[in-house]
Amino acid sequence: MSKVLINVANLVKHFTLATSNPFVRDKPVVRAVDGVSFTVSEGETLGLVGESGCGKSTVGRLILNLLPASSGAVEFDGHDILSMDSAGMRSVRKDLQIIFQDPHASLNPRMTVEEIILEPLYAQGHKRTPELRAYAAELLEMVGLPARFRNRHPHQFSGGQRQRIGIARAIAPKPKLVVCDEAVSALDVSVQAQVINLMQDLKAKMGMSYLFIGHDLAVVRHISDRIAVMYLGRIVEIARCDDLFSRPLHPYTQALMAAIPVAHPRLRHKRDRVRGELPSPLSPPKGCHFHPRCPFAQDICRSEAPQLRQMGDEHQASCHFAEDLPEKATAAQ
Amino acid sequence: MSSDTPILSIRDLTVDFAPKSGRLPAVSNVSFDVTAGEMMCVVGESGSGKSVTALAIMGLLAADTAISGNILFEGRDITRLSRREWQKIRGRQIGMIFQEPMTSLNPVFTIGRQLVETIRHHERVSVRAARDRAVELLDMVGIPSPRSRLDDYPHQMSGGMRQRVMIAIALICSPRLLIADEPTTALDVTIQGQLLDLLNDLRSETGTAIMLITHNMGVVAEVADRVTVMYSGCVAEQAEVMQIFDHPAHPYTSGLMNCTPKLTVTSAQLNTIPGSMPNPAAAPPGCLFAPRCELAIDACSEGRPAQVNLTGNHSSACIRAEMLLGESAE
């Protein structure tokens, strides 16, 4: 197995909400990220999947140190990111990049494409040289845009083209890890497929790692080597792709899979949908967060929070009944 | 379950927001039917004209929009109706739900008020009776402890709950047709599944026909009886759902199905449709899909292709449709 690039241990982020009432002592706290641990190895793609509000995007911001973490540790390439001074952090940043969801908000409308792409290098202190400009042209060609577009402004491009520009910016400093925060979610399906293919090509060429954050299980599966499933601020299951899909060991993972629409009308079947909705992260259920929606919940689930347990080779799940789950699930159908 | 009489038929509908600009109209020459009690899915990407078509049926487009063609609802051309008569059809015979559950309900009125006012607008009943009916409706769309939710404001509910309220409002007069414009797009997958089930159940209980607008082929595969595929304001293909999935007769339809990642297939590369939707200001002369089409021949750029009737209810706006069908039959 290749070297671990980033090691996230017990990462926690609590947001304290402001209230209008000055007499309230206990301000409401949202546990957006509540003890998340995972690793990403060199050249690997880890998918981070979950529904809105599960904290997956916050995890992305935390490991880039764009938000201060409440507690926990992030070790990236031998550096302890959360305790670094700003000068040290700046030099690490060239190895850590991000691609955003919204192609309209992620590019500075006042800059030309070339300036946008080279901004990470300028920010690192590089000067504008002919070599650097040639590099910008090269980057544009790499993401499938003609180099002659380099003096244009973002508003002249379509959503898919802008996303390519955002990708070019992210790979410009030759990073070791790129966080893709819902990078293809805002695109139309036909364009989405183009961008996914591009991201895979680039990874093959440049050998970096991805942390691919998304909500569409099919898309995440397509691009990832391993997948971590998040629910209400916690990772409930993490496994290699094929393993996760052939042997899901957490009822929430099963529910997510069951919710994916079928690929062909012939495969339609009446199924048991997961009940209820995501509880408010302000007052998450006691014990296992998923118990109010879980068809297999027992007393222990309501009182005791399960820990992530090793369930096989590179497969972890946090369910009290992970061992029995495959049988239970088949029995229920 | 479904009879063959169409309750809605659209003929040559063209909607143009800027008729003199020379830009491509938002919707051009669109024709399709919705028969009673069926689930008709209109599928297409952003800019395909699917939502504009729905708003045209509801008469909710801006007053200065140029609309031509006919929209026949139960045999009556509603484009010829006065504002007042159209208002009587809206809400009463055609209901509609929208994509954005977070903004589609009035934030300063309670859920109860928004239901009650609609009930009392359409039926002469007391407030008390209307409230009882509102509770019934909320119960029907699966909102737990409905009576206590009547006095809630929209922002106190989740997106999925609000969308259920929207459905409840649309169902007040048991409309003959329900138009659902991307009702699940803004919602999480687990909630999307619940809502699709709800729409399906309601349809079989009440016999309401549903015109479901979506960009997601997966949703189509889950619930559609019949499918209309739209591209750049035009209808590309129409058929029964099985026919569409088994024998697509338009390259855009097959492209759309192939580029969605699937759980069953894992390959290194996804199939793609190259390029993007044509710029309405500089539309290609012939078939609008031709510049992106791998099967395009010279004839494709000579004039817009007309709808060709293939087998039964299957039609396609591709001049090579017969060839495509032949290939897939082999």
Added chain:
Amino acid sequence: MIGYTVSRLLQAIPILFLVSLFAFGMIYLIPGDAATVIGGPEASAADLEEIRQNMGLNEPFYLQITSFYTNLFQGDLGKSLMLGTPVLDAIIDRTPITLGISIYSLSITIIFGLVTGIIAALNHNKLLDQIATLFALIGISLPNFWLALILIVLFSVHLGWFPTGGYVAFSESPIGWLKTTTMPAVALALLQAGLLTRITRSTMLEVLSQDYIRTARAKGLSEWVVVGQHALANVMMPVVTVLGLILSVLLSGSIVIEVIYNIPGLGSLMGNAILSRDFPLVQGGLISIAASLLFLNIVVDVLYFWLDPRIRIKSRD
């Protein structure tokens, strides 16, 4: 609700402190010897000394500022140089007159501004909209003191409908009050009505483009209900919040308008105090006007808080 009100009041404390500090500091803006400026060219050396004594200008700075705040906390704003009476009494004396005219003017503003703004939005880009927009623009572009003079020429000098100035108390003669206050109220209302029309129009246009308005139409509701209930309820809230701004603009205008119409209200009191360099009165006036505006703004915010369920209910949870 109570918590919110208290927190808003607490937030006002530092602002009030700064307000009083600015008012206090105003004297130090005077270039050269303050007493000479205040006393004017005719003042004798003895007069100047008296002014210095009176205002404590001979004291060291820290004593001046402590005594300023000690007095302020006791509700003592000092003594007016020009009137010889306590500043607070003078202000309290004149306030009802200005308040009456302000309410009159505010009513004209709200009726005119809301109606024109809504009509303009409902006829977006049509002739009525253009006329309303033009009127609003003229309203915010005309100098109101000039308009006051023109009104006098037209309605007092030529038509003789109203007196050229002066003031009759409402308790003495309601007709007389109307006669003496109508022109000032209209001259004052012009600017605010222009502002309010513009704000109402843009808010209404924004609201009309919202999804829930489309929903209301899709439900088959009549246009009257859609606009008159669904849209209006959402328009009123942002409009309520500009009331504070409008009151501030109104008080700004009342200085020169009351001077022109010779109305013995707060505005002309301030105007005359400034012209005769009566700094204790200017300071006291600035502090009390700013404090009342701050308080009114808090009232408006609390009202808004109470009106808008999105804020009200979130804070209850």
Added chain:
Amino acid sequence: MQSHIEIDAVEDEPTGLARFYATARRFMRNRSFAIGAVLFGSVVLVTFLGPLLTDVSPNALSMRNRFQPPSFDNLLGTDNLGRDMFARVIYGAQLSLMIGTSVVILNAIFGVMLGALAGFYARLDNILMRIADALMAFPAVLLAIGIAAALGPSSMTAIIALSVVYVPRTARVVRSSVLVVKELDFVMAARASGATDFRIIMKHVLPNSMAPMIVQLSFVFAYSVLSEAVLSFMGLGAPPTVPSWGILISEGRAYMREAAWLTVVPGVAIAITALGLNLLGDGLRDVLDPRMKVEEG
């Protein structure tokens, strides 16, 4: 394998002079902007070309020609001392525009600086905005008059007083747009790349926060012209020897019955200037940022 390039052509962007014309066309297509530009443009033109058209000094007395109504010799008539109103209004315009421009420049410098600091640094925000709140708690004209009274009447006084009044308002506008822009993804991307705060503010935040400020400045110009007239009308602006618009109205006031033009003409001049600037502001708002809310006050 190379992924497909999107085929549809990207619009070509004009360069140099062509780009300037294209931008100008876009602005002039907005009716508010076009009318405002014409109105304000003519005021500026007359102000600076006017002295070439008339050789009469604004202070030349001519007791035989008192109270002449507008005629060919005296385009806008004469006043109680026989001075030519046209010349006086033009010199008043110079003063008004000079004061307005100075206030706008001070607003641009301090408003942007303070607004950017308050918007970007949450720590500074509290202090700076409380100060702004306190200054804005005073009614605008009252504060300006108060400051002017303390400083003594002069043009400089008017500039300082009006700047103190409007800088907090401009700073608020800049601040709120900085607050929005700094949360956008491209700013996050710059931070993620290690850009310094200074670079982020100068290259990313400020260039994208300019539109509301430019609009605000045109409104500030209009308010300054109006408020300066009030100041000089009250005898707190320019000294009485300078024919400022406010002073002209105040002088004409005594002769309203006999010679109404003495009051009407300078008032109309103020109104045209303010109207032009307000229209310009409206137009700029529509063209630069159609989603922007009305920001008055």
